[in-house]
Amino acid sequence: MDRKSRYSAGIKRKVIVVDDEYVNRQMLGFIISQQYDVIYAENGRDALEKIRETKSELSLVLLDIMMPEIDGFEVIRIMKEDAELKNIPIVVLTADESAEVKSLELGAADFIMKPYNRPEVILARVGRIVELKHDRSIISDTERDTITRLYNRNYFYEYASELDRYFPDWQMDAVVIDVDHFHLVNSLYGRNFGDKVLAKIADTLRNILSDTMDGYACRYEADKFYLYSTHINDYESIRNRITYEINSLGENTQIRIRIGVYLDVDRTLSLEDRFDRATLACNRIRNNYTVAIAYYDNKLHQDAIFAERLINDIHKSIENHDLIVYYQPKYAIQGDKPHLQSAEALIRWKHPEFGMISPGKFIPLFEDNGLIQVLDHYVWEEAAKQIRKWKDEYDVTVPVSVNVSRMDIYDSKLENRLLDILKENALKPEELLLEITESAYSDDPKQLVEVVQSIRKLGFTIEMDDFGSGYSSLNMLTMLPIDVLKMDMQLVKNVHTDERSLKLVKLVEEIAEYMGYRVIAEGVENEEQYNLLKEIGCDVIQGFYFSKPLPPEEFVKLFEKA
Ligand code: C2E
Ligand code: MG
Ligand code: MG
Numbered sequence: 001m002d003r004k005s006r007y008s009a010g011i012k013r014k015v016i017v018v019d020d021e022y023v024n025r026q027m028l029g030f031i032i033s034q035q036y037d038v039i040y041a042e043n044g045r046d047a048l049e050k051i052r053e054t055k056s057e058l059s060l061v062l063l064d065i066m067m068p069e070i071d072g073f074e075v076i077r078i079m080k081e082d083a084e085l086k087n088i089p090i091v092v093l094t095a096d097e098s099a100e101v102k103s104l105e106l107g108a109a110d111f112i113m114k115p116y117n118r119p120e121v122i123l124a125r126v127g128r129i130v131e132l133k134h135d136r137s138i139i140s141d142t143e144r145d146t147i148t149r150l151y152n153r154n155y156f157y158e159y160a161s162e163l164d165r166y167f168p169d170w171q172m173d174a175v176v177i178d179v180d181h182f183h184l185v186n187s188l189y190g191r192n193f194g195d196k197v198l199a200k201i202a203d204t205l206r207n208i209l210s211d212t213m214d215g216y217a218c219r220y221e222a223d224k225f226y227l228y229s230t231h232i233n234d235y236e237s238i239r240n241r242i243t244y245e246i247n248s249l250g251e252n253t254q255i256r257i258r259i260g261v262y263l264d265v266d267r268t269l270s271l272e273d274r275f276d277r278a279t280l281a282c283n284r285i286r287n288n289y290t291v292a293i294a295y296y297d298n299k300l301h302q303d304a305i306f307a308e309r310l311i312n313d314i315h316k317s318i319e320n321h322d323l324i325v326y327y328q329p330k331y332a333i334q335g336d337k338p339h340l341q342s343a344e345a346l347i348r349w350k351h352p353e354f355g356m357i358s359p360g361k362f363i364p365l366f367e368d369n370g371l372i373q374v375l376d377h378y379v380w381e382e383a384a385k386q387i388r389k390w391k392d393e394y395d396v397t398v399p400v401s402v403n404v405s406r407m408d409i410y411d412s413k414l415e416n417r418l419l420d421i422l423k424e425n426a427l428k429p430e431e432l433l434l435e436i437t438e439s440a441y442s443d444d445p446k447q448l449v450e451v452v453q454s455i456r457k458l459g460f461t462i463e464m465d466d467f468g469s470g471y472s473s474l475n476m477l478t479m480l481p482i483d484v485l486k487m488d489m490q491l492v493k494n495v496h497t498d499e500r501s502l503k504l505v506k507l508v509e510e511i512a513e514y515m516g517y518r519v520i521a522e523g524v525e526n527e528e529q530y531n532l533l534k535e536i537g538c539d540v541i542q543g544f545y546f547s548k549p550l551p552p553e554e555f556v557k558l559f560e561k562a
Contacts (some may be wrong), residue, residue: 012037012183013130014057018047020074023412024114025411026447028062028093030410031119032126033364035463036060044070048078051085061090061128062112065099076106102168119370119407135529142466147195152224152326156218160228163215163433164267169265171231171264172215173263174274176282177201177242180256182223187456189251197246197255201225204245208238226275227249231264235293258282262296280304301555306354310362314371315347318378326549327400329558330520333490340539340558342399342433345383346549347375372405379403380421384432386552388425395561401433401463406440409451415458430460435486437465444475453481463520467491477515486511487538489523 009306015036019025020043023147029038038335040056041047044067051061061079065072072092079085092103103111109129112122151159164172179185179197186194198219205227206218215229232238239259243335265274280301281294317323325345332341348505350355366372383400390396422429434455441448441464456462463484468491487508494501505521512519521533524543533541547558 013059015060017062021068027116027412043067044075047075055084058088059133061088062093064093065091065193080107089133099306141330145219147198150202151218152244153218156216159216160271173229174262174265174278176260176278177225177228178258178282179223196249200245200249201242204242235259239293259284259293307365322350325379326551327555328549329547330540331539333541333545344401345379347379373407376405376408384421384425387427387431394559399433401435403435433461433463435463435465438467456481484518484520486520492521492523495532506536536542
């Protein structure tokens with residue numbers, strides 16, 4: 001099981017970040033906080049105190065060396081001398097390569113170089129060490145899974161392979177059962193109740209095995225169960241039965257379970273691989289509230305291989321210019337006739353093997369693993385060069401908006417990076433517009449607002465992208481440092497067919513006007529939508545009605561029309 005899927009199972013392991021510099025703490029914290037529960041300490045003393053407090057649940061200490069009073073070396077020494085702390089792994093954070101040997105000698109498990117410019121490497125290192133520590137402890141505590149009295153995973157695999165040996169002709173299914181947001185169950189109703197839920201699931205599985213099918217079950221970890229059993233076609237009734245039993249525990253809960261099934265397993269695969277396939281299916285419906293059972297199929301398999309390939313290929317593709325920036329025009333529509341106001345830079349991947357891949361396929365993938373920053377920086381640079389080129393060759397100024405991902409915002413070098421790009425291309429900040437998606441604002445509004453405020457002070461225009469697609473509250477709108485609201489396609493889609501939809505868009509327009517934000521409507525596809533939006537007072541329109549995103553050489557044809 002990889003770190004990712006463990007994260008999806010709702011368990012966030014605790015990691016402490018010790019650094020006397022606030023910015024360093026926050027940076028590292030941000031990088032790892034999606035996958036870990038992060039505690040911060042600002043000096044050696046504070047660290048030791050917090051480590052002692054959380055020792056039983058702490059998976060890792062990330063430790064700065066250079067700190068006043070008690071420095072990192074001293075913290076390592078103290079921990080190694082303390083029987084209760086000495087097994088908590090320590091990773092040293094340093095800008096000084098010579099500190100490596102000394103830290104390792106003292107007993108650090110690994111070290112991470114400052115500055116933190118490769119988030120994916122950091123995540124991989126942290127992940128590896130946490131897993132090692134976890135695997136060690138799991139062996140001892142699952143030997144006695146007192147909560148469920150099910151087999152631990154080693155015994156489970158042993159019995160399952162025995163079953164394979166004795167009954168080579170049976171059709172078998174590999175099934176993964178996972179409780180949605182189990183950490184919430186624990187925090188809302190208490191761990192005791194959480195334990196009861198797990199025990200209930202285990203009981204039900206035992207009953208199912210004794211009366212409907214043959215096989216074995218185990219609690220694989222935390223809230224995740226494995227079932228290796230004789231083949232059936234429909235898992236709906238299994239799920240209903242488990243859900244019914246859990247919800248009969250009282251507390252008026254609505255606990256949901258997800259099931260991933262790999263039907264009629266291929267016995268030439270290892271048991272682990274069979275359950276990986278079931279896990280893949282189970283993860284696919286992680287945040288899906290309409291589907292609770294997923295079956296592994298060949299497509300899933302292909303998707304996983306595809307994702308792996310894309311991750312491997314990104315650097316090469318940037319070098320070879322297989323990643324190309326397209327430009328979609330935005331037109332100002334309130335004058336006599338629409339005029340070209342700016343453009344949005346949108347990435348396209350012309351993969352030498354897979355052909356054209358749309359961003360919807362790779363952006364979410366790269367957002368998950370940090371590679372999005374590499375991609376975004378490339379797009380910003382390309383876009384800036386393009387603006388310059390149009391100025392020089394056509395004497396036309398087209399401001400271009402670029403998409404800024406959540407990860408970019410927490411990069412301490414963001415401001416400098418943007419300023420450098422402007423400088424290299426002799427551009428003004430108002431020529432490079434920044435689009436930040438709505439959902440970024442709802443995640444951690446406070447920190448984001450601070451960063452965005454300071455970028456905005458530099459003169460950049462901030463557009464809130466995808467407005468209306470997520471959960472931003474109207475209240476939040478009054479506090480945000482933005483210049484433009486980009487109404488999401490979904491909001492605009494039915495303005496011409498649905499009265500209520502039109503009302504809503506009018507309302508957004510009014511609020512924006514009141515707040516002094518300009519409004520851009522995205523995804524405008526036809527004349528009816530265009531006319532209505534113009535009438536309402538929308539300033540700028542982007543959409544197929546005017547043009548699809550175009551490669552730069554085609555975009556210039558729009559200059560003549562403008
Ligand atoms: P977005 O930033 O909201 O971009 C608008 C998307 O709507 C683009 O999809 C565009 O092609 C599409 N679109 C524009 N007009 C119409 C229309 O009239 N009808 C319809 N149906 N669609 C229209 P695209 O290029 O596939 O990009 C999808 C998303 O991928 C973008 O949504 C953005 O979130 C992300 N993305 C694209 N390029 C980048 C990039 O360089 N960096 C980052 N971080 N994200 C990017
Ligand atoms: Mg955008
Ligand atoms: Mg958008």
